Amino acid sequence: MRSARAGTSTSAELVTRSPEETEAAGARLAGRLRSGDLVLLQGPLGAGKTTFVRGLARGLGSRAHVMSPTFQLVRIYEGPLQLAHVDLYRLEPGAALADLGLEELLEAGAVVVEWGERLPAAEGLRVTLEPLDETTRRLRWTW
Ligand SMILES: Nc1ncnc2c1ncn2[C@@H]1O[C@H](COP(=O)(O)OP(=O)(O)OP(=O)(O)O)[C@@H](O)[C@H]1O
Numbered sequence: 001m002r003s004a005r006a007g008t009s010t011s012a013e014l015v016t017r018s019p020e021e022t023e024a025a026g027a028r029l030a031g032r033l034r035s036g037d038l039v040l041l042q043g044p045l046g047a048g049k050t051t052f053v054r055g056l057a058r059g060l061g062s063r064a065h066v067m068s069p070t071f072q073l074v075r076i077y078e079g080p081l082q083l084a085h086v087d088l089y090r091l092e093p094g095a096a097l098a099d100l101g102l103e104e105l106l107e108a109g110a111v112v113v114e115w116g117e118r119l120p121a122a123e124g125l126r127v128t129l130e131p132l133d134e135t136t137r138r139l140r141w142t143w
């Protein structure tokens with residue numbers, strides 16, 4: 001992984017070559033998460049956001065089956081540290097984000113959000129997943 005520091009923001013990037021590698025990157029990040037941490041995942045359809053969350057949940061010790069919370073906005077994975085998995089794909093534009101109950105979720109554990117682009121003002125670790133080809137993704141972190 002390469003890191004760079006510019007001003008007050010730090011970034012790092014890595015290229016994964018399979019879903020398993022993206023999952024492993026999520027599992028590694030899990031080891032650094034604390035209650036109250038917010039992870040915002042950005043990237044297009046099929047970029048690997050849910051795959052990354054699968055690794056996060058596994059790394060946090062959850063054995064839950066991770067899939068996109070298509071019909072629920074939030075899914076909760078219990079573990080030593082609770083992980084709330086939020087997917088904003090179906091959020092109506094202009095819908096009240098207060099209704100998400102993000103603050104309460106952050107009090108209860110860590111929170112990961114798919115389509116974090118839709119929370120531009122939220123402060124958290126932003127992970128951008130960029131498809132390079134069928135099996136390759138570039139992951140960039142900024143915090
Ligand atoms: N290096 C890679 N990392 C992650 N996924 C990969 C990679 N290479 C191929 N894939 C495939 O890309 C797809 C990623 O799907 P996933 O559901 O994780 O994406 P997503 O960003 O959550 O999509 P959506 O926007 O629909 O929620 C899977 O089919 C996975 O097998």
Ligand SMILES: [Mg+2]
Pocket residue numbers: 049050051068114
């Ligand atoms: Mg998804």
